[in-house]
Amino acid sequence: MKPTLTRLLAALAFTAAALPALAEEVVVYSARNEQLIKPLFDAYTRDTGVQIKFITDKEGPLMARLKAEGSNTPADVLLTVDAGNLWQASQEGLLRPIQSKTLQANVPAHLRDPDNAWFGLSVRARTLVYNSSKVKPADLSTYEDLANPKWKGRLCLRTSKKVYNQSLVAMMIKEYGEGKTEAMVRGWVGNLATSPFPDDTKAMEAVAAGQCDVTLVNTYYFGRLMEKNPNLPLAIFWPNQNLKNKESGVHVNISGAGVTRHAKNPAGAQKLIEWLSSDKAQNLFADVNLEYPVNPKVAPDKTVAAWGSFRQNLINVKEAGSLQVKAVKLMDRAGYK
């Protein structure tokens, strides 16, 4: 057995190391999962002949990996969900700024790094979903209002361990300061109908079953749930839309990408990211997960468009990263599990 084993390993090692790079190749480390990115990469290869090699993992391990590999990393592109992670990658010096007129034009200013180290590629809106047989839309107004005692025992939330909630709270710290934000989070916690859920879908199911009346979710989870079960008494509400009260819009986040500092094919990496932001790719990128295209010239998917249009909060999404640690600590203090 032993010699066979050794030979097998040697053969595998050899093929892995010795495969010649025939065509141009771009290597991607992705925290966006395989079924969401593979169709795009296949399309890119069809379009340009450029081969894409990729590996998926969580952001934390991917960044640790990039860091450990240093200048010998095979990765050209880091693709993640949530701006906070991209901000952190750039803080750790894992990304290189790129000058691209295409990306400047395709990606709105608040959805990319001011220093050009990363760029949003799809928009994820975190909004309110309510039980349409128990709540009138007129009763809903803002994220802050969910801390109002009138929602006591009527609110469901996903766990504060999920980065989406951390980003939301981080952006609120940017907007209102820590004191006001903490009071609000304490209000949310006081209004909870039950302990926080592990994911958005479970929280919405609780709303539909009447365990609570309203929750906070990313819209694509709503889309997915309703696709499977269209009769649920659930509806979307866009909060913080009232301009007269100087409300600043719906909290958005991105999934996005940057070129790695030690990319072997930085030009190819940049071309890939530019292509992903183009009209051609945007629908494929966003629609496959019912997200919003980042490129304002591209219309969202029919299902997504049917939820109505909304005004986005224009604070730069990098604050989700720069204030994430503060946000997490704040939520711990407020007892938001």
Place this chain on the structure above:
Amino acid sequence: MLFALAVAALVLVPVAVTFSSFARVEGDILAHLTEFVLPELVGNTLWLVLGVGIGVSVLGVSLAWLVAMCEFPGRRVFDWALLLPLALPAYVTAFVAIGLLDFTGPLQTWLREAWGITGLPEIRSRGGVILVMSLALYPYVYLIAKNAFATQGAIALEAAQSLGLSRTQGFFRVALPMARPWIAAGLMLALMETLADFGTMAIFNYDTFTTAIYKAWYSLFSLAAAAQLASILILFVLVAVVFEQRSRTQMRYGAVGRSAASRRIRLSPALAGLTLLYAGTVLAVAFIIPVTQLTLWTRDVIADDLDTRYWAFAWHSVLLAGIGALMVVTVALLLAYAGRQRPGSAMVWTQRLATLGYAFPGAVLAVGLFIPVAWLDNWLIDAGRAWFGFDGTEILKGTLLVMLLAYLVRFLAVGFGPIDSGLHRITRNVDEAARNLGTGAAGLLTRVHLPLLRTSLLTAATLAFVDIMKEMPITLMTRPFGWDTLAVRVFEMTSEGEWERAALPSLAIVIAGIIPIIFLTWRGAHSHG
């Protein structure tokens, strides 16, 4: 001894990387965690360990005793069927349990709508976590304890009865103490896995030491603080394990007389019925219901998701788990054997260090292994570039070797537990008898010990195989490009909350895991009949 030290050194690499994090202490993050996070979760973790410890011991030992020592209808099926929950990752059981039993689940919905019954105990609670973890992990205790009962010999029990002990007293005063190393080995595996678990805790939103480690890393962006917390966890486990081991180093656990299997206790019809009900309930709750749910979900997604690539995923999973299990068993056998040749407290510490990988939170171990490998690889690449004009970005990292070594580090404990306790069963008299007949050291191992250890070796191989199939963080971090496995598919689906779509790869893992379990039982049945 040298070999044992070499193995321990391998495990010490990630341990050292983890401990080296103390070079940079981020005071504010640790202060925050100490003030707001740790107080509650230390209590949570202790409750969890206590609860799961009792849960797996009661379930595992009682079922092992019933199957090994008693005769009841269906015993031969339960013998292997009770192992099946091993093939099911705990977080899958957790997700299914919550799906069925939470407020929104079918049971509560039906009770509420048809009968107006509300206020059932909450499944997303401490009790719920303990229940699910116990159901998922009892097979470790069951499998190893069953071997102990089956091999400990009926004569001891008969002697106890002839001395006037009742059957119950005989169980508690003779059989149970005689099986202690086995039960302890199974319990240690279950508890180490509980301590390192992240997936199940995340689904229950139950905060433990390990969830705080991930919070420090992913949420507070401090891999250093995460590694420091992990170091504390590892130290705690090491001390507990060595303490347990030392408390019984003075005892010997040889077998007395022939195997008990041939004289099982005939239960009265009423007792046999109760036994059947008990074993059946455990099997249903821990395996049949979750798998039924997985099958229903799979039916919904199979048309869209099952493609030809699945053959490759399954092949990769089976190949890696197969080679990995072989490595684990080989090294574990040598390590346990070294302990038999050179007993002493230095050896105990060495062995326990070498099997510490199982207590690490998976992703922390993955990083702890990846950093030195990448460092070595960078050195090789730079040397290769300077001397041979090598043009590439990976040498070691591009091979399966790193992955397999990582599995070895992680799962050595899983192989070591059954094999070490199995070796205890072979008395020194056997060795002496063999030596007197002119058998050398090598012959003693191959001609005497290996045949006697067959069941233990198969047990170790099965546990390692199934655990590697389910493993996620190491697989994700160290796989070469294109080496996706079934567990990687589970990750792809669950990372965006698509649990129903994760049912297909989960079910494939279960099916692939059942094969060695059945093989184990079949071979086991033939080895000590």
